[in-house]
Amino acid sequence: MGRILETWSDWSSVGMDIKIEEMRDYLDTLNKQLDQMPKDYEKRIEAGAEGIEDEDERDEYYEWHSDFYWRYKETFPRIFLNSYHISAYSLLESEIYSVARRVGEKKHEVFDVSDIKGRDYLESASSYIKKLTLIDAATFSSWSSLKEGQRLRNIIVHSNGKVTKQDNIEVAKKHKVYNESNEELSITYDYCKAFLDTLRTFFTELYRHTKAGDFL
Numbered sequence: 001m002g003r004i005l006e007t008w009s010d011w012s013s014v015g016m017d018i019k020i021e022e023m024r025d026y027l028d029t030l031n032k033q034l035d036q037m038p039k040d041y042e043k044r045i046e047a048g049a050e051g052i053e054d055e056d057e058r059d060e061y062y063e064w065h066s067d068f069y070w071r072y073k074e075t076f077p078r079i080f081l082n083s084y085h086i087s088a089y090s091l092l093e094s095e096i097y098s099v100a101r102r103v104g105e106k107k108h109e110v111f112d113v114s115d116i117k118g119r120d121y122l123e124s125a126s127s128y129i130k131k132l133t134l135i136d137a138a139t140f141s142s143w144s145s146l147k148e149g150q151r152l153r154n155i156i157v158h159s160n161g162k163v164t165k166q167d168n169i170e171v172a173k174k175h176k177v178y179n180e181s182n183e184e185l186s187i188t189y190d191y192c193k194a195f196l197d198t199l200r201t202f203f204t205e206l207y208r209h210t211k212a213g214d215f216l
Contacts, residue, residue: 081192084187085187086156096129100129164183
């Protein structure tokens, strides 16, 4: 039996579920392609090497192609998954900001969520919602994971993935996204899936509270 949609909170919750599923399908589709690319490239390399009889020439051939193979195997997946996490975090920011605006509109507040001073959209919107509804998102079980996801996102955006501070290194290691060889973040497929689950958990709880208080 399908979910009964009675309130704005119900509709918003379903809408967010759809967005998360779209992000998950996108992640799975692109990850499969990225996984296949080095395999296909390796086949092309081996096919090209079959016609090279001279051993030294064959070694040069493999050496020349090794950099390109490494791009398909390591570089492209790292760039994609790091970028994907930025997109997933942007979904979090846009959704909670939308909730905050809706709360303010329903209460006919003269000040907007944009008037709230905070370090970022997540904190500003959460503070605004708490001020008007007493719903404290910072007490949700998923909050700490969101904040850690925010920290990883900021490292990618502001430091191009380079991790230098010890506390950031600890967070990256906790989520198994720290590459010790180059001291950079390498967001993984598993982490991306886990972060989507965290988003679902967070907004399920948020919309349950907004529905109970008829805040949307």
